Amino acid sequence: MGDQFDVMVPVRVDLSGGWTDVNPYCTDFGGEVVNFTINKFVKANINLSGEVSYNFDIPIGSGLGTSGSVNVARIALLRKSENLSLSEIAEAAYQAEIKSGNKCGRQDQWAATFGGFNRFMFHGENVEIMPFEPAxxxxxxxxxxxxxxxxxxxxxxxxxxxxxxxxxxxxxxxxxxxxxxxxxxxxxxxxxxxxxxxxxxxxxxxxxxxxxxxxxxxxxxxxxxxxxxxxxxxxxxxxxxxxxxxxxxxxxxxxxxxxxxxxxxxxxxxxxxxxxxxxxxxxxxx
The missing domain is CATH 3.30.70.890 (GHMP kinase, C-terminal domain)
Known part of the structure:
Protein backbone atom coordinates (compact mmCIF):
# COMPACT_ATOMS: atom_id res chain seq x y z
CA MET A 1 0.00 0.00 0.00
CA GLY A 2 2.94 2.32 0.71
CA ASP A 3 1.90 5.93 1.11
CA GLN A 4 -1.26 5.41 -0.94
CA PHE A 5 -4.32 5.33 1.31
CA ASP A 6 -7.98 6.31 1.33
CA VAL A 7 -8.02 6.91 5.09
CA MET A 8 -5.30 7.16 7.74
CA VAL A 9 -5.99 6.90 11.47
CA PRO A 10 -3.49 7.31 14.36
CA VAL A 11 -3.07 5.05 17.38
CA ARG A 12 -3.09 6.30 20.96
CA VAL A 13 -1.05 6.21 24.17
CA ASP A 14 -3.30 5.94 27.23
CA LEU A 15 -1.69 7.78 30.12
CA SER A 16 -4.43 7.23 32.67
CA GLY A 17 -8.04 6.16 33.04
CA GLY A 18 -8.08 3.05 30.89
CA TRP A 19 -10.59 0.48 32.23
CA THR A 20 -12.87 3.21 33.66
CA ASP A 21 -14.25 3.86 30.14
CA VAL A 22 -15.70 0.35 29.97
CA ASN A 23 -19.23 -0.68 30.89
CA PRO A 24 -20.52 -1.47 33.44
CA TYR A 25 -18.08 0.70 35.45
CA CYS A 26 -18.71 3.89 33.48
CA THR A 27 -22.45 3.40 33.91
CA ASP A 28 -22.17 2.64 37.61
CA PHE A 29 -19.64 5.36 38.52
CA GLY A 30 -18.54 7.31 35.44
CA GLY A 31 -15.15 7.04 33.76
CA GLU A 32 -12.40 9.45 32.76
CA VAL A 33 -9.26 9.10 30.61
CA VAL A 34 -6.28 11.14 29.47
CA ASN A 35 -4.54 10.03 26.28
CA PHE A 36 -2.72 11.29 23.20
CA THR A 37 -2.22 10.06 19.66
CA ILE A 38 1.15 9.39 18.04
CA ASN A 39 2.50 9.32 14.50
CA LYS A 40 1.89 5.60 14.00
CA PHE A 41 -1.07 4.81 11.81
CA VAL A 42 -3.55 2.35 10.43
CA LYS A 43 -3.90 3.09 6.71
CA ALA A 44 -6.78 1.66 4.74
CA ASN A 45 -7.96 1.44 1.13
CA ILE A 46 -11.29 0.37 -0.31
CA ASN A 47 -11.58 -1.23 -3.75
CA LEU A 48 -14.41 -1.13 -6.26
CA SER A 49 -15.96 -4.23 -4.69
CA GLY A 50 -16.17 -2.52 -1.31
CA GLU A 51 -13.41 -4.61 0.25
CA VAL A 52 -11.19 -2.81 2.76
CA SER A 53 -7.47 -3.59 3.08
CA TYR A 54 -5.18 -2.33 5.83
CA ASN A 55 -1.55 -1.42 6.40
CA PHE A 56 -0.21 -1.19 9.96
CA ASP A 57 2.65 0.84 11.41
CA ILE A 58 1.97 -0.96 14.70
CA PRO A 59 0.56 -4.50 14.95
CA ILE A 60 -2.78 -5.34 16.54
CA GLY A 61 -2.21 -6.52 20.10
CA SER A 62 0.31 -3.78 20.84
CA GLY A 63 -1.75 -2.02 23.52
CA LEU A 64 -1.92 1.16 21.43
CA GLY A 65 -5.57 0.85 20.48
CA THR A 66 -4.88 -0.48 17.00
CA SER A 67 -8.13 -2.43 16.75
CA GLY A 68 -10.05 0.74 17.57
CA SER A 69 -8.19 2.59 14.81
CA VAL A 70 -9.02 -0.23 12.37
CA ASN A 71 -12.72 0.10 13.10
CA VAL A 72 -12.58 3.89 12.76
CA ALA A 73 -10.92 3.53 9.34
CA ARG A 74 -13.43 0.89 8.26
CA ILE A 75 -16.48 2.93 9.27
CA ALA A 76 -15.06 6.06 7.62
CA LEU A 77 -14.67 4.23 4.32
CA LEU A 78 -17.80 2.09 4.25
CA ARG A 79 -20.12 4.88 5.41
CA LYS A 80 -18.43 7.80 3.68
CA SER A 81 -21.58 8.73 1.75
CA GLU A 82 -23.49 9.28 5.00
CA ASN A 83 -21.36 12.32 5.98
CA LEU A 84 -21.13 11.18 9.59
CA SER A 85 -19.82 13.58 12.21
CA LEU A 86 -16.59 12.67 14.01
CA SER A 87 -18.54 11.58 17.09
CA GLU A 88 -20.82 9.42 14.93
CA ILE A 89 -17.80 7.75 13.30
CA ALA A 90 -16.26 7.05 16.71
CA GLU A 91 -19.51 5.66 18.12
CA ALA A 92 -20.12 3.46 15.08
CA ALA A 93 -16.55 2.13 15.34
CA TYR A 94 -17.10 1.33 19.01
CA GLN A 95 -20.37 -0.47 18.27
CA ALA A 96 -18.66 -2.49 15.52
CA GLU A 97 -15.99 -3.65 17.97
CA ILE A 98 -18.57 -4.61 20.57
CA LYS A 99 -20.55 -6.57 17.97
CA SER A 100 -17.37 -8.44 17.02
CA GLY A 101 -17.27 -9.81 20.57
CA ASN A 102 -14.39 -7.68 21.88
CA LYS A 103 -15.30 -6.09 25.23
CA CYS A 104 -13.80 -2.61 25.28
CA GLY A 105 -14.37 1.00 26.22
CA ARG A 106 -14.74 4.01 23.98
CA GLN A 107 -11.43 5.84 24.49
CA ASP A 108 -9.61 4.18 21.57
CA GLN A 109 -12.19 5.07 18.93
CA TRP A 110 -12.59 8.66 20.16
CA ALA A 111 -8.83 9.24 20.38
CA ALA A 112 -8.25 7.80 16.91
CA THR A 113 -11.03 9.92 15.41
CA PHE A 114 -10.20 13.25 17.07
CA GLY A 115 -6.42 12.97 17.55
CA GLY A 116 -4.11 15.03 19.78
CA PHE A 117 -4.17 15.24 23.58
CA ASN A 118 -7.58 14.26 24.95
CA ARG A 119 -9.46 14.22 28.21
CA PHE A 120 -12.69 12.26 27.87
CA MET A 121 -15.41 11.58 30.43
CA PHE A 122 -17.75 8.61 30.08
CA HIS A 123 -21.25 8.45 31.54
CA GLY A 124 -22.99 5.25 30.54
CA GLU A 125 -23.26 5.39 26.75
CA ASN A 126 -22.30 9.06 26.55
CA VAL A 127 -18.86 10.58 25.89
CA GLU A 128 -17.99 14.11 26.96
CA ILE A 129 -14.95 15.81 25.42
CA MET A 130 -13.46 17.94 28.17
CA PRO A 131 -11.50 21.15 27.58
CA PHE A 132 -7.86 20.11 27.91
CA GLU A 133 -4.70 21.95 26.96
CA PRO A 134 -1.46 20.65 28.50
CA ALA A 135 1.29 23.20 29.03
Whole structure:
Protein backbone atom coordinates (compact mmCIF):
# COMPACT_ATOMS: atom_id res chain seq x y z
CA MET A 1 0.00 0.00 0.00
CA GLY A 2 2.94 2.32 0.71
CA ASP A 3 1.90 5.93 1.11
CA GLN A 4 -1.26 5.41 -0.94
CA PHE A 5 -4.32 5.33 1.31
CA ASP A 6 -7.98 6.31 1.33
CA VAL A 7 -8.02 6.91 5.09
CA MET A 8 -5.30 7.16 7.74
CA VAL A 9 -5.99 6.90 11.47
CA PRO A 10 -3.49 7.31 14.36
CA VAL A 11 -3.07 5.05 17.38
CA ARG A 12 -3.09 6.30 20.96
CA VAL A 13 -1.05 6.21 24.17
CA ASP A 14 -3.30 5.94 27.23
CA LEU A 15 -1.69 7.78 30.12
CA SER A 16 -4.43 7.23 32.67
CA GLY A 17 -8.04 6.16 33.04
CA GLY A 18 -8.08 3.05 30.89
CA TRP A 19 -10.59 0.48 32.23
CA THR A 20 -12.87 3.21 33.66
CA ASP A 21 -14.25 3.86 30.14
CA VAL A 22 -15.70 0.35 29.97
CA ASN A 23 -19.23 -0.68 30.89
CA PRO A 24 -20.52 -1.47 33.44
CA TYR A 25 -18.08 0.70 35.45
CA CYS A 26 -18.71 3.89 33.48
CA THR A 27 -22.45 3.40 33.91
CA ASP A 28 -22.17 2.64 37.61
CA PHE A 29 -19.64 5.36 38.52
CA GLY A 30 -18.54 7.31 35.44
CA GLY A 31 -15.15 7.04 33.76
CA GLU A 32 -12.40 9.45 32.76
CA VAL A 33 -9.26 9.10 30.61
CA VAL A 34 -6.28 11.14 29.47
CA ASN A 35 -4.54 10.03 26.28
CA PHE A 36 -2.72 11.29 23.20
CA THR A 37 -2.22 10.06 19.66
CA ILE A 38 1.15 9.39 18.04
CA ASN A 39 2.50 9.32 14.50
CA LYS A 40 1.89 5.60 14.00
CA PHE A 41 -1.07 4.81 11.81
CA VAL A 42 -3.55 2.35 10.43
CA LYS A 43 -3.90 3.09 6.71
CA ALA A 44 -6.78 1.66 4.74
CA ASN A 45 -7.96 1.44 1.13
CA ILE A 46 -11.29 0.37 -0.31
CA ASN A 47 -11.58 -1.23 -3.75
CA LEU A 48 -14.41 -1.13 -6.26
CA SER A 49 -15.96 -4.23 -4.69
CA GLY A 50 -16.17 -2.52 -1.31
CA GLU A 51 -13.41 -4.61 0.25
CA VAL A 52 -11.19 -2.81 2.76
CA SER A 53 -7.47 -3.59 3.08
CA TYR A 54 -5.18 -2.33 5.83
CA ASN A 55 -1.55 -1.42 6.40
CA PHE A 56 -0.21 -1.19 9.96
CA ASP A 57 2.65 0.84 11.41
CA ILE A 58 1.97 -0.96 14.70
CA PRO A 59 0.56 -4.50 14.95
CA ILE A 60 -2.78 -5.34 16.54
CA GLY A 61 -2.21 -6.52 20.10
CA SER A 62 0.31 -3.78 20.84
CA GLY A 63 -1.75 -2.02 23.52
CA LEU A 64 -1.92 1.16 21.43
CA GLY A 65 -5.57 0.85 20.48
CA THR A 66 -4.88 -0.48 17.00
CA SER A 67 -8.13 -2.43 16.75
CA GLY A 68 -10.05 0.74 17.57
CA SER A 69 -8.19 2.59 14.81
CA VAL A 70 -9.02 -0.23 12.37
CA ASN A 71 -12.72 0.10 13.10
CA VAL A 72 -12.58 3.89 12.76
CA ALA A 73 -10.92 3.53 9.34
CA ARG A 74 -13.43 0.89 8.26
CA ILE A 75 -16.48 2.93 9.27
CA ALA A 76 -15.06 6.06 7.62
CA LEU A 77 -14.67 4.23 4.32
CA LEU A 78 -17.80 2.09 4.25
CA ARG A 79 -20.12 4.88 5.41
CA LYS A 80 -18.43 7.80 3.68
CA SER A 81 -21.58 8.73 1.75
CA GLU A 82 -23.49 9.28 5.00
CA ASN A 83 -21.36 12.32 5.98
CA LEU A 84 -21.13 11.18 9.59
CA SER A 85 -19.82 13.58 12.21
CA LEU A 86 -16.59 12.67 14.01
CA SER A 87 -18.54 11.58 17.09
CA GLU A 88 -20.82 9.42 14.93
CA ILE A 89 -17.80 7.75 13.30
CA ALA A 90 -16.26 7.05 16.71
CA GLU A 91 -19.51 5.66 18.12
CA ALA A 92 -20.12 3.46 15.08
CA ALA A 93 -16.55 2.13 15.34
CA TYR A 94 -17.10 1.33 19.01
CA GLN A 95 -20.37 -0.47 18.27
CA ALA A 96 -18.66 -2.49 15.52
CA GLU A 97 -15.99 -3.65 17.97
CA ILE A 98 -18.57 -4.61 20.57
CA LYS A 99 -20.55 -6.57 17.97
CA SER A 100 -17.37 -8.44 17.02
CA GLY A 101 -17.27 -9.81 20.57
CA ASN A 102 -14.39 -7.68 21.88
CA LYS A 103 -15.30 -6.09 25.23
CA CYS A 104 -13.80 -2.61 25.28
CA GLY A 105 -14.37 1.00 26.22
CA ARG A 106 -14.74 4.01 23.98
CA GLN A 107 -11.43 5.84 24.49
CA ASP A 108 -9.61 4.18 21.57
CA GLN A 109 -12.19 5.07 18.93
CA TRP A 110 -12.59 8.66 20.16
CA ALA A 111 -8.83 9.24 20.38
CA ALA A 112 -8.25 7.80 16.91
CA THR A 113 -11.03 9.92 15.41
CA PHE A 114 -10.20 13.25 17.07
CA GLY A 115 -6.42 12.97 17.55
CA GLY A 116 -4.11 15.03 19.78
CA PHE A 117 -4.17 15.24 23.58
CA ASN A 118 -7.58 14.26 24.95
CA ARG A 119 -9.46 14.22 28.21
CA PHE A 120 -12.69 12.26 27.87
CA MET A 121 -15.41 11.58 30.43
CA PHE A 122 -17.75 8.61 30.08
CA HIS A 123 -21.25 8.45 31.54
CA GLY A 124 -22.99 5.25 30.54
CA GLU A 125 -23.26 5.39 26.75
CA ASN A 126 -22.30 9.06 26.55
CA VAL A 127 -18.86 10.58 25.89
CA GLU A 128 -17.99 14.11 26.96
CA ILE A 129 -14.95 15.81 25.42
CA MET A 130 -13.46 17.94 28.17
CA PRO A 131 -11.50 21.15 27.58
CA PHE A 132 -7.86 20.11 27.91
CA GLU A 133 -4.70 21.95 26.96
CA PRO A 134 -1.46 20.65 28.50
CA ALA A 135 1.29 23.20 29.03
CA UNK A 136 3.71 23.30 26.11
CA UNK A 137 6.62 22.79 28.49
CA UNK A 138 4.95 19.67 29.91
CA UNK A 139 4.33 18.26 26.44
CA UNK A 140 7.99 18.76 25.50
CA UNK A 141 9.17 17.22 28.78
CA UNK A 142 7.04 14.11 28.31
CA UNK A 143 8.28 13.69 24.74
CA UNK A 144 11.92 13.90 25.87
CA UNK A 145 11.63 11.43 28.73
CA UNK A 146 8.93 8.94 27.66
CA UNK A 147 10.02 5.76 25.89
CA UNK A 148 7.48 3.52 24.21
CA UNK A 149 8.71 -0.05 23.89
CA UNK A 150 7.09 -3.17 22.43
CA UNK A 151 7.79 -6.38 24.33
CA UNK A 152 6.99 -8.60 21.37
CA UNK A 153 4.44 -10.38 23.55
CA UNK A 154 1.08 -10.13 21.82
CA UNK A 155 -2.05 -9.96 23.90
CA UNK A 156 -5.76 -10.31 23.32
CA UNK A 157 -7.35 -7.42 25.15
CA UNK A 158 -10.80 -9.01 25.01
CA UNK A 159 -9.63 -12.00 27.07
CA UNK A 160 -8.04 -9.75 29.69
CA UNK A 161 -11.15 -7.56 29.78
CA UNK A 162 -13.38 -10.60 30.32
CA UNK A 163 -11.22 -11.77 33.21
CA UNK A 164 -11.37 -8.40 35.00
CA UNK A 165 -15.04 -7.66 34.37
CA UNK A 166 -16.23 -11.07 35.52
CA UNK A 167 -14.60 -10.27 38.87
CA UNK A 168 -16.12 -6.78 38.89
CA UNK A 169 -19.61 -8.15 38.30
CA UNK A 170 -19.04 -10.63 41.14
CA UNK A 171 -18.41 -7.66 43.45
CA UNK A 172 -14.63 -8.13 43.82
CA UNK A 173 -13.58 -5.34 46.20
CA UNK A 174 -9.99 -5.15 44.89
CA UNK A 175 -11.13 -4.63 41.29
CA UNK A 176 -13.65 -1.96 42.28
CA UNK A 177 -11.15 -0.15 44.52
CA UNK A 178 -8.49 -0.27 41.78
CA UNK A 179 -10.88 1.28 39.27
CA UNK A 180 -11.85 4.03 41.71
CA UNK A 181 -8.17 4.80 42.29
CA UNK A 182 -7.48 5.00 38.55
CA UNK A 183 -10.24 7.52 37.99
CA UNK A 184 -9.10 9.64 40.94
CA UNK A 185 -5.49 9.59 39.70
CA UNK A 186 -6.57 10.55 36.17
CA UNK A 187 -7.72 13.93 37.44
CA UNK A 188 -4.36 14.49 39.13
CA UNK A 189 -2.49 13.50 35.99
CA UNK A 190 -4.56 15.88 33.86
CA UNK A 191 -3.80 18.66 36.33
CA UNK A 192 -0.08 17.82 36.28
CA UNK A 193 0.04 18.29 32.51
CA UNK A 194 -1.96 21.50 32.49
CA UNK A 195 0.22 23.09 35.17
CA UNK A 196 3.50 21.36 34.24
CA UNK A 197 3.82 19.79 37.68
CA UNK A 198 6.39 17.14 36.83
CA UNK A 199 6.66 15.42 40.18
CA UNK A 200 2.87 15.14 40.27
CA UNK A 201 2.98 13.56 36.80
CA UNK A 202 5.56 10.99 38.01
CA UNK A 203 3.50 10.22 41.10
CA UNK A 204 0.32 9.91 39.03
CA UNK A 205 1.85 7.53 36.48
CA UNK A 206 3.21 5.37 39.30
CA UNK A 207 -0.19 5.50 40.96
CA UNK A 208 -1.87 4.18 37.84
CA UNK A 209 0.50 1.19 37.70
CA UNK A 210 -0.11 0.47 41.37
CA UNK A 211 -3.87 0.63 40.92
CA UNK A 212 -3.66 -1.72 37.92
CA UNK A 213 -1.76 -4.18 40.12
CA UNK A 214 -4.71 -4.05 42.50
CA UNK A 215 -7.09 -4.92 39.67
CA UNK A 216 -5.05 -7.86 38.32
CA UNK A 217 -1.33 -8.48 38.76
CA UNK A 218 -1.14 -10.38 35.45
CA UNK A 219 -1.57 -7.06 33.59
CA UNK A 220 1.86 -5.78 34.68
CA UNK A 221 3.64 -9.08 35.26
CA UNK A 222 5.17 -9.64 31.76
CA UNK A 223 7.01 -6.29 31.95
CA UNK A 224 8.58 -6.54 35.38
CA UNK A 225 11.70 -8.62 34.64
CA UNK A 226 12.99 -5.79 32.42
CA UNK A 227 11.53 -2.70 34.10
CA UNK A 228 11.88 -3.54 37.81
CA UNK A 229 15.72 -3.40 37.88
CA UNK A 230 15.60 0.01 36.16
CA UNK A 231 13.15 1.28 38.78
CA UNK A 232 15.30 -0.04 41.61
CA UNK A 233 18.41 1.80 40.38
CA UNK A 234 16.32 4.98 39.76
CA UNK A 235 16.93 4.95 36.00
CA UNK A 236 13.15 4.80 35.45
CA UNK A 237 10.93 7.25 37.36
CA UNK A 238 7.58 5.72 36.39
CA UNK A 239 5.96 3.40 33.88
CA UNK A 240 2.68 1.79 32.86
CA UNK A 241 1.45 -1.01 30.67
CA UNK A 242 -0.40 0.40 27.67
CA UNK A 243 -3.87 -0.72 26.81
CA UNK A 244 -5.01 -3.88 28.58
CA UNK A 245 -1.41 -4.90 29.31
CA UNK A 246 -0.21 -8.50 29.78
CA UNK A 247 2.13 -7.88 26.83
CA UNK A 248 2.26 -5.40 23.99
CA UNK A 249 3.75 -1.97 24.74
CA UNK A 250 4.87 -0.15 27.85
CA UNK A 251 5.33 3.59 28.41
CA UNK A 252 8.54 4.16 30.39
CA UNK A 253 9.38 7.54 31.92
CA UNK A 254 13.16 7.88 32.21
CA UNK A 255 15.22 9.82 34.74
CA UNK A 256 16.74 12.82 32.87
CA UNK A 257 20.29 11.53 33.46
CA UNK A 258 19.60 7.95 32.39
CA UNK A 259 17.65 8.12 29.12
CA UNK A 260 20.51 6.61 27.09
CA UNK A 261 21.04 3.85 29.65
CA UNK A 262 17.36 2.90 29.69
CA UNK A 263 17.19 2.81 25.91
CA UNK A 264 20.23 0.54 25.88
CA UNK A 265 18.85 -1.83 28.50
CA UNK A 266 15.46 -1.99 26.78
CA UNK A 267 17.13 -2.84 23.46
CA UNK A 268 19.34 -5.49 25.08
CA UNK A 269 16.26 -7.13 26.56
CA UNK A 270 14.92 -7.77 23.06
CA UNK A 271 12.12 -5.24 23.28
CA UNK A 272 11.61 -2.93 20.31
CA UNK A 273 11.97 0.80 20.87
CA UNK A 274 9.23 2.67 19.01
CA UNK A 275 10.40 6.03 17.71
CA UNK A 276 7.42 8.31 18.06
CA UNK A 277 6.18 11.87 17.99
CA UNK A 278 2.85 13.46 18.78
CA UNK A 279 0.11 13.36 16.17
CA UNK A 280 -2.32 16.23 16.58
CA UNK A 281 -4.68 15.23 13.76
CA UNK A 282 -7.16 12.40 14.01
CA UNK A 283 -8.76 10.66 11.06
CA UNK A 284 -7.57 11.80 7.61
CA UNK A 285 -9.58 11.09 4.47
CA UNK A 286 -8.40 11.44 0.90
Missing amino acids: RSAVKWVKKHLIIAHTGISHKSGEIQDQVWSRYEAGDKEVIEGLHRIRHITRKLADSLQRDQRQLFVESLNGVSSAIDTIDKSINAPFLSVIQPLIEDSSVMAWKALGAGSGGCAAILCHPLHIKKVRGEISKSGWELIEWDYENTGIRMK
